[in-house]
Amino acid sequence: MSSHASGPVDPARLQDVLDGPWAEVRDAHREHLDARFLPVYGETGDQARDRITRLLGELPTEVGIASAFPTEYGGRSDIGGSVVASEMLAQVDLSLMVKAGVQWGLFGGAVVALGTRRHHDAYLRDIASARTLGCFAMTETGHGSDVQQLRTTCTYDPQTQTFDLHTPHEAARKDYIGNAARDGRMAVVFAQLITQGRRHGVHAWLVPIRDAQGVPLPGVTIGDAGPKAGLLGVDNGRIAFDHVQVPRDMLLDRYGQVAEDGTYSSPIDNDARRFFTMLGTLVRGRVSVGGAASAATRSALTIAVRYGDVRRQFDTPGADREVLLNDYLAHQRKLLPALATTYALHFAHTELVTALCEVQEAADQVDEHRQREVEARAAGLKVAQTWHATRTIQMCREACGGAGYLAENRLPGLKADIDVFTTFEGDNTVLLQMVAKGLLTGYRDEFGSLDGWGRASFVAEQVREMMIERTAARSLIHRLISAVPGQDDEVAVTDRGWQLKVFEDREKHLLDGAIRRLRNGATVKKDRPFDIFNDVQDHVLTVAAAHIDRITLEAFVAGIENTADPEVRALLSRVCDLYALTVVETHKGWFLEHGRLTPARSKAVTAVVNGLLKELRPHMGTLVDGFGIPDTWLHCAMLREEPGRQETMAAHDAAADPQAIPA
16 A cells, blocks of 8 residues: 555545435435424424324425335336435434335335336325325234235135235234324235135235224224334334225236136246245335434434544543543544444445346346345345444444433434334344345245255355355456465555455355255254254354455445545545454454464454554544534534534644544
């Protein structure tokens, strides 16, 4: 790396890079979402619901979540813009983001993806304008993640030309459903389709659940899910159906049709493949949840970093002022690695959204392999983004001391609201299994449920080739890895090729080990597929986590490569070093146990991380300013009340000797 130093980086230039392809959408939200849209601290649940429902109708639609709708129905066919709109709403109020996501992302998105022209013509305009509020009724009390085993039934009767929608027992009740407790008038209901005495798997129907006055319709029982830890403005509820008649044309029948006489037909013959294809069209919701979690993380880090730049604690001998929190190594150890991971996940998310657009905008020419790749990456990043959010927001709360515990300083609300993100749109542990299964097989529908793993024939070389094929910016990554020199320890660990190589090597080794264990298990327990998988479940989850780490690093590297501004690029390169080495440091035990690090190089990793923290300390403010979050949106009293923030920072900058970032 060059020894030339750069000056301070303009946060606006950093923001230009982070805003990415949908900068217009971000700027529109920054301009439109004023103080009216901010959370109200201390309000009751009913007050929060009233406020959020009212604000829903005041959100921008053309560049909002509804922008994914086709142009003729009030959107602009902008899938990426819709996902980015979720991120922006998450920085203002997570209840508003979830309410809007249920209405336009889940409910409306299901009508778009699973319905046909007659459904679109009849309902989409009113859904886009929020004149018809709706629910996405998939999850059941007894079946959340295992959607294929839902118990609600919808049985066709050719004599009446209707479906009989029924909740057979309490565990089949639709549960945790957003918009259900109060506002929803219709629901997209997922149930087992039965016709002519045969089941055809899970399908979806558009079902009215309330009349115009909000009264539940005959046969529909609706209840409130009750008090929650957070998201007070979202009216989560429960829905049960007692032999409700649903007209035949309310089946969302893009992937499965029922004729008047009850004959079932589908363009996809295989039930499992059809099921996964249907769910694959709804992957945008999972991508949006991950992006929103990362957006909330950026808000928390901005608050904590800015507070650490004005809050002083303890003095040093001979000094006439106490030390800023951000000048302590322990504080830097909290905030800067979290910032680096947040940056890495941002670039990985942007890459994912781009891939999602490419796949879904070419829906008439479905590339099944590419679609499954996007689904697996969406699952993996959602896991990484939401777990990182829960850890980081808690860390930011602690980093702000007692002030961080006060509602007026935003962090408690962020913490409460983000917690459920780890389990909705897919429980994180289940999603990790999905990622691993994709790595091990490539095509999930060959195996059906997770219990079927033991029947697979696992061939390590085929898996390795598939893994390499999925790598982002493969030519760039290959070139960097091939150029890894034999260097001394401290130089080697900051070589980008070395970092990429150890991430890839860790994933390969873990994957090979999982394959061997599964094959050995299949030999001994060939008639007990559940036991075969269950015995190695911890190993399989570790494989998935290593895979997510690798694709995240590679996306960050590709993002830096595409950054034209040399000073921004130099800063991002150092942030990328910190991300990569923080992951290595976290997994030092594994690298040492498997001979991937020598003791000397292991010590060098920690030394270099500490050096990077000192190097990046003067740029902490720039890194959070680059997120482009309007000050008003932070809605944090302690940042407004801390006296003389600008004077404090000016004095600190004048006294400090900032270590520049190598260009």
